[in-house]
Amino acid sequence: MECITLSGISPQVIDELRKGTPRTVELTSAHNVIALSSVAPGAKVFMTSVDCEDIVTGDTGIIVEILSVSITMKHIVEVSQGYHVMERERMSARCKLKYISNTTIKATVNPCRLTEPRRVDVVRPIVFHAG
Numbered sequence: 001m002e003c004i005t006l007s008g009i010s011p012q013v014i015d016e017l018r019k020g021t022p023r024t025v026e027l028t029s030a031h032n033v034i035a036l037s038s039v040a041p042g043a044k045v046f047m048t049s050v051d052c053e054d055i056v057t058g059d060t061g062i063i064v065e066i067l068s069v070s071i072t073m074k075h076i077v078e079v080s081q082g083y084h085v086m087e088r089e090r091m092s093a094r095c096k097l098k099y100i101s102n103t104t105i106k107a108t109v110n111p112c113r114l115t116e117p118r119r120v121d122v123v124r125p126i127v128f129h130a131g
Helices: 011-016 030-037
Strands: 001-006 025-026 044-047 060-080 084-108 119-122
Touching: 001 030, 011 025, 011 060, 011 084, 030 060, 030 084, 030 119, 044 084
Parallel strands: 001 044
Antiparallel strands: 001 119, 025 084, 044 060, 060 084, 084 119
16 A cells, blocks of 8 residues: 655654544644645555654554645744844644554655655555444
8 A cells, every 4th residue: 555654753643643533733844744735635644753764664653544634834033133034934734633553664665855755655454443
């Protein structure tokens, strides 16, 4: 199953998602914002605590479903002593995620690049629901 990857995620965030309750996460790293800009609600993505550049076959993580995603730009202007102006912009992505399954990477599809999302091939999760 080929998935877009969200990498460098805190292990505490991954553990919180594993509990099963959907959570909203704000991501600010450029490669993760770019990855989320290319997905829509309902998409399945792979999340791992491994850095984008270090991902290899056999790394573990989780599959999550995107429930919602929004990308915003924050513009900050700082004035110091009335004449020194510093402008900054910060792009971030907020997404609501729902845990699906644990999984492992079986192959990398493309290398880590700043301008496109990282894709990996993961072991297809098998999920059973009683009902």
